[in-house]
Amino acid sequence: MWWRVMAEAVFVGLPKRFVKVSIDGQELDVLEGLTILDACRQLDIDTPTLCQLETLTPVNVCRVCVVEVEGSRVLVPACSRKVEAGMKIRTDSERVRHSRRLVLELLASSVDMSLCSAQVGGWMSRYGATPQRFGDSVATVAQPVKIDNDLYVRDYSRCILCYKCVEACGVDAQNTFAIGVAGRGFDSHISTEFTVPLPESACVYCGNCIGVCPTGALMFKSEHDMRQAGTWDESRQTVTETVCPYCGVGCMLELHVQDNSIVKVTSPLNNSVTAGHLCVKGRFGFQFVQRRKQE
Amino acid sequence: MFGAGGGTSSYREAEETNLVILWGSNARETHPIFFHHLLRGIRNGARLVAVDPRRTSSGEWADVWLGIDVGSDIALANAMARVIIHAGLANDEFIARATTGYEEFAACVEAYTLEVAERETGVPAAAIRDVALEYARAERAMICWTLGITEHHNATDNVLALINLALLTGKVGRYGCGLNPLRGQNNVQGGGDMGAIPARLPGFQDLQDPAIHEKFSRAWGGAEFPHTKGYHLTEMFEAMEHGELKALYIVGENPARSEADQTRAVGLLSGLEHLVVQDIFLTQTAELAHVVLPAAAGWAESEGTVTNSERRVQRVRRALEPPAGARDDVDIICDLARRLGCDFGNPTAEQVWDECRRLSPMHTGMSYGRLDELGGIQWPCPDESHPGTPFLHARLWEDPVGGPRAPLFAVEHDPPVDRLTEEFPIRLTTGRRLDSFNTGVQTNEYTSPLRSKEALLISPADGERLGVADGESVRASSRRGSVQVPIRFDSTLRPGLAFMTLHFPDQVATNVLTIDATDPKSGTAEFKASAIRIDKV
Numbered sequence: 001m002w003w004r005v006m007a008e009a010v011f012v013g014l015p016k017r018f019v020k021v022s023i024d025g026q027e028l029d030v031l032e033g034l035t036i037l038d039a040c041r042q043l044d045i046d047t048p049t050l051c052q053l054e055t056l057t058p059v060n061v062c063r064v065c066v067v068e069v070e071g072s073r074v075l076v077p078a079c080s081r082k083v084e085a086g087m088k089i090r091t092d093s094e095r096v097r098h099s100r101r102l103v104l105e106l107l108a109s110s111v112d113m114s115l116c117s118a119q120v121g122g123w124m125s126r127y128g129a130t131p132q133r134f135g136d137s138v139a140t141v142a143q144p145v146k147i148d149n150d151l152y153v154r155d156y157s158r159c160i161l162c163y164k165c166v167e168a169c170g171v172d173a174q175n176t177f178a179i180g181v182a183g184r185g186f187d188s189h190i191s192t193e194f195t196v197p198l199p200e201s202a203c204v205y206c207g208n209c210i211g212v213c214p215t216g217a218l219m220f221k222s223e224h225d226m227r228q229a230g231t232w233d234e235s236r237q238t239v240t241e242t243v244c245p246y247c248g249v250g251c252m253l254e255l256h257v258q259d260n261s262i263v264k265v266t267s268p269l270n271n272s273v274t275a276g277h278l279c280v281k282g283r284f285g286f287q288f289v290q291r292r293k294q295e
Numbered sequence: 296m297f298g299a300g301g302g303t304s305s306y307r308e309a310e311e312t313n314l315v316i317l318w319g320s321n322a323r324e325t326h327p328i329f330f331h332h333l334l335r336g337i338r339n340g341a342r343l344v345a346v347d348p349r350r351t352s353s354g355e356w357a358d359v360w361l362g363i364d365v366g367s368d369i370a371l372a373n374a375m376a377r378v379i380i381h382a383g384l385a386n387d388e389f390i391a392r393a394t395t396g397y398e399e400f401a402a403c404v405e406a407y408t409l410e411v412a413e414r415e416t417g418v419p420a421a422a423i424r425d426v427a428l429e430y431a432r433a434e435r436a437m438i439c440w441t442l443g444i445t446e447h448h449n450a451t452d453n454v455l456a457l458i459n460l461a462l463l464t465g466k467v468g469r470y471g472c473g474l475n476p477l478r479g480q481n482n483v484q485g486g487g488d489m490g491a492i493p494a495r496l497p498g499f500q501d502l503q504d505p506a507i508h509e510k511f512s513r514a515w516g517g518a519e520f521p522h523t524k525g526y527h528l529t530e531m532f533e534a535m536e537h538g539e540l541k542a543l544y545i546v547g548e549n550p551a552r553s554e555a556d557q558t559r560a561v562g563l564l565s566g567l568e569h570l571v572v573q574d575i576f577l578t579q580t581a582e583l584a585h586v587v588l589p590a591a592a593g594w595a596e597s598e599g600t601v602t603n604s605e606r607r608v609q610r611v612r613r614a615l616e617p618p619a620g621a622r623d624d625v626d627i628i629c630d631l632a633r634r635l636g637c638d639f640g641n642p643t644a645e646q647v648w649d650e651c652r653r654l655s656p657m658h659t660g661m662s663y664g665r666l667d668e669l670g671g672i673q674w675p676c677p678d679e680s681h682p683g684t685p686f687l688h689a690r691l692w693e694d695p696v697g698g699p700r701a702p703l704f705a706v707e708h709d710p711p712v713d714r715l716t717e718e719f720p721i722r723l724t725t726g727r728r729l730d731s732f733n734t735g736v737q738t739n740e741y742t743s744p745l746r747s748k749e750a751l752l753i754s755p756a757d758g759e760r761l762g763v764a765d766g767e768s769v770r771a772s773s774r775r776g777s778v779q780v781p782i783r784f785d786s787t788l789r790p791g792l793a794f795m796t797l798h799f800p801d802q803v804a805t806n807v808l809t810i811d812a813t814d815p816k817s818g819t820a821e822f823k824a825s826a827i828r829i830d831k832v
Contacts, residue, residue, distance in 0.1 A: 248478025250603025
């Protein structure tokens with residue numbers, strides 16, 4: 001992992017050992033402190049993840065990455081469980097496949113996952129997930145899109161409750177704590193304090209929640225409007241890396257451009273300056289450059 | 296700093312240090328993504344001290360907030376130094392080996408007792424002592440600052456006072472230690488690196504050094520160019536006043552709104568025989584110009600590099616076609632040179648950069664290819680096998696010390712020029728808000744839900760004393776001019792302190808009030824300290 005490698009390069013901490021584990025019968029050496037997911041990736045074993053992101057602390061909520069560990073009564077989440085010497089891990093047993101299938105089915109039957117990455121579709125077919133099997137009368141989280149400001153919209157009918165937005169708004173990046181998970185059970189949902197509209201909340205519009213959202217539940221208003229108008233077309237978009245014009249921190253921006261207009265701004269997760277995070281100016285303050293063209 | 300004009304540390308070090316002193320910087324709002332690194336440091340156990348007249352949102356994260364009176368930074372720093380010396384916590388070995396000027400410095404700070412410092416700064420003596428001891432005892436500690444230090448008539452002395460603290464305790468040149476000015480724009484650092492300062496050529500090379508001058512002259516085909524240092528911004532305005540400077544070519548700056556004492560600045564710009572403005576907008580300054588050269592936006596419509604506050608040179612790239620008629624800065628400059636009888640050819644941004652790499656040793660290893668591959672490189676990077684330099688001045692820890700020793704400078708407290716009197720009893724300071732930038736030319740074009748109309752922020756106690764209500768429109772006057780502005784109560788301000796931004800010059804011309812008293816060495820005006828009065832209208 002790039003950030004750990006960087007840390008090793010400059011910061012002399014305690015020395016770390018390699019531990020031997022076996023995954024699906026293959027033995028390998030893994031650096032102590034890494035997770036089962038890191039180990040799987042070392043062997044190029046594609047492991048489904050929804051709530052996991054390299055830059056965020058694991059919250060273990062989606063359970064789609066679960067694996068079998070010999071001696072463990074329950075399946076364990078690969079994203080957070082650290083490797084231990086002698087661990088015997090199975091990533092493709094019937095028990096694992098069944099569990100992953102059910103997680104994907106339960107999510108897809110109640111949430112609109114149509115804007116998830118193609119990877120998620122790939123996992124659905126790999127595990128034979130058929131959300132339709134629950135019938136037409138299943139409970140869903142369908143609800144109107146929340147539009148309460150000009151910068152971004154919240155479409156919670158697409159929310160799988162992965163907590164990434166909460167983590168990015170909270171301790172893992174922004175530390176603003178404008179949103180949290182409210183309610184229990186099926187009624188759990190992401191909410192501002194007392195469900196106030198964003199402009200009355202603590203939100204500072206950094207958009208770091210949008211940056212980590214895997215389902216399109218959080219979206220630039222510009223993207224939402226274009227999708228509504230049927231003009232959003234990623235095949236006609238270019239993505240160019242450049243540096244934010246505001247302040248001297250030097251955040252790397254990815255400008256998503258369609259028809260010579262910036263339609264969205266992101267930052268690469270592996271950038272040493274930003275770790276994928278921006279502020280309101282870098283994320284949304286680009287209008288000035290295109291307004292010139294209209295004049 | 297000691298010959299290299301850049302922050303000494305990497306952002307990452309803020310995550311792994313023990314103590315950060317944020318001095319005259321509201322990084323939470325003005326450098327939000329640097330503050331993310333700082334927050335990771337806090338999560339890892341680092342302590343944060345905020346030195347700021349306002350209890351800002353950065354201050355909310357601090358373990359200790361020193362609510363200093365505007366412009367008394369040197370008194371605070373010198374008193375801290377005295378505490379450290381008297382406690383026997385000065386790093387004598389480092390001082391003896393790697394610094395000069397200690398005797399004079401120690402004699403100077405001896406006058407700054409805690410009692411003197413408390414009187415001059417408004418900070419309780421015990422708090423000054425505690426922070427001084429904590430800084431000295433921390434294994435790793437960083438000092439970061441912004442315009443709260445540099446927008447003063449004695450900006451350079453303010454910076455030197457902070458450098459003194461680091462040298463006194465050996466808190467520079469080591470991982471997790473250092474001195475870091477957080478730059479205000481994406482290429483403030485790069486502008487300096489590239490020689491856009493009066494006495495330097497690219498790579499901070501001394502214009503007045505004959506060997507350096509000769510090297511550049513040879514590279515430029517024997518070109519003749521001045522041997523003497525030019526003017527900085529403030530000197531230019533003085534030269535305009537004396538009728539010495541008659542023509543001005545302004546690139547990407549809006550001095551008609553950004554200069555302190557705006558009335559005087561606009562008067563001088565309007566009186567020029569010839570004013571050329573090259574900008575991406577028809578700014579208020581461009582409206583005064585005889586010739587306007589429409590430019591492409593550097594960060595989204597052209598190719599090049601910028602340098603950030605950790606000395607990282609990074610690529611900017613063209614993502615958009617510029618509007619019709621707007622051209623790349625390089626093309627405009629080359630065309631202009633041709634008209635003046637000097638053919639630079641038609642170089643690409645990369646060719647210009649490669650010329651810079653040939654002439655500036657600290658940039659030599661930074662090919663476009665490597666900048667892409669490594670996600671930017673921190674200078675100095677002398678050759679193509681060099682990984683770049685995460686922190687500066689490790690040389691000071693070599694024995695014997697590598698290169699020249701670092702000087703301690705005796706600097707004295709000198710309060711703001713605009714004195715508080717019975718007639719002008721309130722201290723006005725200025726700054727930025729999270730969602731806005733400078734004179735608002737760029738940021739006022741997007742709709743920020745955080746934005747409210749510009750107002751004069753004062754403490755609720757002052758509001759009560761003056762008999763004005765929250766939202767009431769008042770007249771704010773300084774010795775230079777006056778503006779009408781609504782009042783807003785702000786509990787982060789102490790009585791006697793007022794705050795405005797420069798973001799909305801069309802709503803409130805804040806710079807009508809500010810003073811253009813400037814630091815003779817850096818040319819920065821004292822935007823942070825005006826004396827005003829508030830009258831009901």
